[in-house]
Amino acid sequence: MDNKWDVVIVGGGLAGYVAANYLAKAGMSILIIEKDKKVGGRARTDKINQQFFNLGPHAFYTKGNAAPILQELGIELHGKSPKLNGLLIDNRVEYTAPFTPLGVLTTGLFSWKERMDWLNILWKIKSMKIENLSEQTFQQWVQEIAQSKNVQKLLLILGRLSTYCHAPEKVSARVIVAHLKMVLGGVLYIDKGWQTIIDQLHNKSVTSGVQIQTGVRVNEFKMTEKNFRLSLSTEEELTCNYVLSTTGPRELMKMLGDNITQAQLDFFTQVIPVKGASLDVALTQLPKPNRLFAMEVTEPFYYSVHSNAAILSENENTVVLHVFKYLHPDDNINGKLLKNELEQFLEKIQPGWQNYKVSSRFMPTITVNQRLPQIGEDHKLQCSKLAMSGLYLAGDWTSPHSILSEGAIISAKQAAEEIIEKEQRLYCAN
Numbered sequence: 253m254d255n256k257w258d259v260v261i262v263g264g265g266l267a268g269y270v271a272a273n274y275l276a277k278a279g280m281s282i283l284i285i286e287k288d289k290k291v292g293g294r295a296r297t298d299k300i301n302q303q304f305f306n307l308g309p310h311a312f313y314t315k316g317n318a319a320p321i322l323q324e325l326g327i328e329l330h331g332k333s334p335k336l337n338g339l340l341i342d343n344r345v346e347y348t349a350p351f352t353p354l355g356v357l358t359t360g361l362f363s364w365k366e367r368m369d370w371l372n373i374l375w376k377i378k379s380m381k382i383e384n385l386s387e388q389t390f391q392q393w394v395q396e397i398a399q400s401k402n403v404q405k406l407l408l409i410l411g412r413l414s415t416y417c418h419a420p421e422k423v424s425a426r427v428i429v430a431h432l433k434m435v436l437g438g439v440l441y442i443d444k445g446w447q448t449i450i451d452q453l454h455n456k457s458v459t460s461g462v463q464i465q466t467g468v469r470v471n472e473f474k475m476t477e478k479n480f481r482l483s484l485s486t487e488e489e490l491t492c493n494y495v496l497s498t499t500g501p502r503e504l505m506k507m508l509g510d511n512i513t514q515a516q517l518d519f520f521t522q523v524i525p526v527k528g529a530s531l532d533v534a535l536t537q538l539p540k541p542n543r544l545f546a547m548e549v550t551e552p553f554y555y556s557v558h559s560n561a562a563i564l565s566e567n568e569n570t571v572v573l574h575v576f577k578y579l580h581p582d583d584n585i586n587g588k589l590l591k592n593e594l595e596q597f598l599e600k601i602q603p604g605w606q607n608y609k610v611s612s613r614f615m616p617t618i619t620v621n622q623r624l625p626q627i628g629e630d631h632k633l634q635c636s637k638l639a640m641s642g643l644y645l646a647g648d649w650t651s652p653h654s655i656l657s658e659g660a661i662i663s664a665k666q667a668a669e670e671i672i673e674k675e676q677r678l679y680c681a682n
């Protein structure tokens with residue numbers, strides 16, 4: 253490994269690769285350092301037997317701001333949009349989900365007045381100017397916009413489904429409603445999983461001269477008079493002009509060591525991750541083939557057959573589905589109990605599914621987004637980003653108004669552009 257670089261990017265996930273592609277186009281020397289053996293971070297897809305398992309259920313937003321960025325980088329997305337007809341289960345009673353026009357008309361969950369209210373609210377969200385939303389929690393917003401308890405419950409479900417955030421009393425309505433509005437524009441399940449996005453980004457970056465080092469952790473970085481000095485888990489040291497960190501806040505705190513500012517320390521320690529428990533399953537067939545999507549009304553459970561829309565197995569008869577529990581930040585985690593809950597939920601929808609099992613994987617507490625977006629964080633986030641000259645942050649927690657892959661991709665492009673702009677200013681000044 254050379255030991256002098258223009259930019260070292262810490263992390264080879266979506267954010268790291270998007271940033272690397274933009275920076276390499278500007279002719280800078282770039283090194284990505286990834287601690288895992290495989291690149292991709294949480295957008296990784298694992299091939300288990302003949303199945304492509306994303307790390308839990310992943311849906312790409314076709315009308316988001318990340319889609320044009322990937323398009324600009326020449327990334328092709330193949331897959332299909334899932335059908336939204338399905339079930340809502342409340343106390344073992346099953347209702348048609350009101351997520352399609354027919355579903356709204358036929359669901360037994362709503363009275364006629366509630367049907368009209370629901371349609372009216374969906375229309376309002378679609379045409380809403382998010383900047384006009386006042387600073388309030390998602391729960392407050394739901395209670396303000398809907399009078400009926402049933403419609404309120406449905407909005408909370410839609411909020412969970414779109415954002416994975418299951419703490420309506422804490423999250424910022426502005427971020428959740430903005431994301432919800434985007435999700436209503438449509439989603440894509442991607443053929444052979446999200447690794448196909450990573451692989452394309454990886455290949456393009458390598459062609460542009462980006463170097464990637466896997467299986468190496470950045471332990472620490474220090475700002476010297478002229479540049480950054482990085483210490484790696486291999487005991488090597490590197491220098492670079494810019495560091496672009498795409499790790500979560502806790503890992504960043506470790507790397508900053510004593511160089512952390514008080515503002516950064518205060519903010520990073522208060523950031524709460526969004527977590528969930530995921531059961532990823534492949535079956536030879538579905539016991540009840542028409543059941544493709546379901547959610548619990550009061551309990552935070554999700555079920556969706558992703559292979560109904562995307563190619564996720566080399567064997568075309570195999571079914572790949574995800575069962576998920578959205579975790580609240582105050583939940584006590586008991587892996588055994590969670591696994592049992594997810595299996596029981598699947599049993600309710602697909603009785604006898606274990607008889608058809610090809611493979612399955614259970615993850616008790618996976619971080620879906622590194623930051624639960626709360627009110628009043630924009631300023632603290634901005635201060636943390638500006639605290640050290642030459643250090644740039646990207647990743648799903650670093651964008652004030654976007655989360656998940658949207659936040660990762662948008663923040664990566666922005667950080668790369670800021671570095672390029674700074675470099676051009678320095679060049680002109682000399």
Ligand SMILES: Cc1cc2nc3c(=O)[nH]c(=O)nc-3n(C[C@H](O)[C@H](O)[C@H](O)COP(=O)(O)OP(=O)(O)OC[C@H]3O[C@@H](n4cnc5c(N)ncnc54)[C@H](O)[C@@H]3O)c2cc1C
Nearest residue numbers: 263265266267287293294308310311470647648656657660
């Ligand atoms: C269950 C689940 C469901 C999801 N569903 C969706 C969805 O439907 N739609 C959507 O848009 N998004 C979804 N996401 C979120 C999406 O996967 C992430 O937001 C996105 O992949 C984050 O990319 P990133 O680059 O910011 O972070 P990461 O992918 O976490 O990348 C950071 C990388 O940094 C590496 N790293 C950390 N510390 C160091 C160090 N010290 N040295 C070197 N390397 C280091 C890590 O190993 C990692 O590879 C989901 C995530 C999960 C887990």
